[in-house]
Amino acid sequence: MGLSYRKRGDTWEYRFDKVTINGKRKQMTKSGFKTKKEAEQAGIKAYNEFMQNGEAFVPSEISVTDYFMQWQATYCATNLNDVTRTNYSKKINNYILPVLGEYKLRCLNTAILQKFINELYDRGFSRNTLSSIKGILTSSMNYAVEPLHYIASSPMNYVNIPSKRVAAKTATRSHPHFFIPKEDMEKIFQRFPEGSSAHIPLMLGYKTGLRLGEAFGLLWEDVDLDNKTITVNRQIQWMEKKEEAAYWFFANPKYDSVRTITLDSELYKLLSAEKERQEKNREYYDEFFYRYFSSTNGRRLNRDGDGREIFPVCVRECGEYVLPRTMQHASHVIQKELGINFTFHSLRHTHCSMLLTAGAKPKYVQERLGHKNIQVTLGVYQHLTQGMKTEGDAILDSMFND
Numbered sequence: 017m018g019l020s021y022r023k024r025g026d027t028w029e030y031r032f033d034k035v036t037i038n039g040k041r042k043q044m045t046k047s048g049f050k051t052k053k054e055a056e057q058a059g060i061k062a063y064n065e066f067m068q069n070g071e072a073f074v075p076s077e078i079s080v081t082d083y084f085m086q087w088q089a090t091y092c093a094t095n096l097n098d099v100t101r102t103n104y105s106k107k108i109n110n111y112i113l114p115v116l117g118e119y120k121l122r123c124l125n126t127a128i129l130q131k132f133i134n135e136l137y138d139r140g141f142s143r144n145t146l147s148s149i150k151g152i153l154t155s156s157m158n159y160a161v162e163p164l165h166y167i168a169s170s171p172m173n174y175v176n177i178p179s180k181r182v183a184a185k186t187a188t189r190s191h192p193h194f195f196i197p198k199e200d201m202e203k204i205f206q207r208f209p210e211g212s213s214a215h216i217p218l219m220l221g222y223k224t225g226l227r228l229g230e231a232f233g234l235l236w237e238d239v240d241l242d243n244k245t246i247t248v249n250r251q252i253q254w255m256e257k258k259e260e261a262a263y264w265f266f267a268n269p270k271y272d273s274v275r276t277i278t279l280d281s282e283l284y285k286l287l288s289a290e291k292e293r294q295e296k297n298r299e300y301y302d303e304f305f306y307r308y309f310s311s312t313n314g315r316r317l318n319r320d321g322d323g324r325e326i327f328p329v330c331v332r333e334c335g336e337y338v339l340p341r342t343m344q345h346a347s348h349v350i351q352k353e354l355g356i357n358f359t360f361h362s363l364r365h366t367h368c369s370m371l372l373t374a375g376a377k378p379k380y381v382q383e384r385l386g387h388k389n390i391q392v393t394l395g396v397y398q399h400l401t402q403g404m405k406t407e408g409d410a411i412l413d414s415m416f417n418d
Contacts, residue, residue: 021052028052030059070401078166080124081117084108087156097252098314099267107149111136116191121160124168129175137178146177192359196222196366203354213338213344216290216330221363225385228360229253229305230269232340236291236327244284246277248386252317252340264313264339273386291330299331306335368393 019032029047035068045063088108092101101362116124136146150172159169196204203221208214211314220231229251238247251269268274279287298305310316310325317337330338343360349357364385371381382393
């Protein structure tokens with residue numbers, strides 16, 4: 017059966033057969049046209065789209081909100097890991113949909129999207145956040161073009177992040193990372209000595225440059241005391257969904273940067289003593305010692321016996337897992353009580369800077385810290401420590417005073 021039209025009340029309708037399943041015809045139909053001519057024009061267009069693409073789709077009938085729900089359920093669900101999907105969802109729900117959600121997908125154009133990016137820039141969003149949001153929009157619009165054929169071309173093709181030369185109306189929302197001098201690190205470790213819940217995570221950040229999730233995701237199976245190395249196999253993340261209870265789970269390291277790094281002598285001694293302490297405590301507490309498992313499906317951290325048993329490095333005396341949120345309290349104490357500019361990521365910043373200052377090759381530092389590329393190593397950590405400045409000043413003086 018081809019296209020047909022009929023009048024229903026005061027309006028016109030078109031319909032055509034799409035396919036027969038189990039002897040039953042599946043039809044595409046749409047009504048509400050004021051005249052038969054309007055119904056014919058829309059019907060022919062829908063029929064041709066169906067014959068070419070296998071489905072009849074009218075772009076005006078899907079909102080940006082509905083499209084992003086579809087994109088996340090199809091593309092994101094099958095191509096992205098849990099951490100990325102969660103990050104995408106937060107940015108879509110918090111930034112994109114409140115502004116663009118009520119547009120029709122076909123009405124989005126380059127001018128609207130460029131204005132959206134410009135306004136985020138003027139509100140002080142960091143370039144990293146802008147780049148992430150732009151990437152989400154670009155990927156989603158490309159998917160709408162191919163394979164869905166919802167729109168003819170991507171309106172993101174010519175959208176750009178404003179130049180750094182253009183001053184934003186609001187100062188950039190940056191989270192500065194500080195170089196922490198040795199004397200300040202000594203104060204930090206005096207405040208959080210060996211045996212305190214924050215000591216080992218702080219040491220891992222300072223002496224290995226591990227990210228927060230990587231430090232708290234470290235298991236004893238990753239620690240090779242014979243060869244004085246640790247292997248970064250995972251990070252721990254918090255999953256919060258509206259439809260189910262929130263939970264901690266293990267994911268691959270950022271950029272899938274699995275790597276094996278060497279321990280210095282002090283950290284080796286600390287981890288050796290900690291492992292021995294935990295083994296004694298496990299024997300002492302016996303059945304009351306906390307036990308943890310990583311589920312086979314989803315790698316959830318749990319105490320229900322779901323999956324394989326694991327042994328986290330960061331635990332209290334009774335074996336209770338030390339949550340990453342512990343570092344929020346430690347950071348507050350370091351900033352307010354000790355008066356030291358501090359974020360956990362500043363330990364990574366400091367580790368990298370110390371290595372480069374001491375003459376380590378940038379490639380070595382990149383691989384040790386799991387940076388995506390060498391430009392990150394050189395670009396993010398380009399500040400000068402006082403030691404580097406003093407050394408550079410001495411070289412400068414010697415150059416012209418021989």
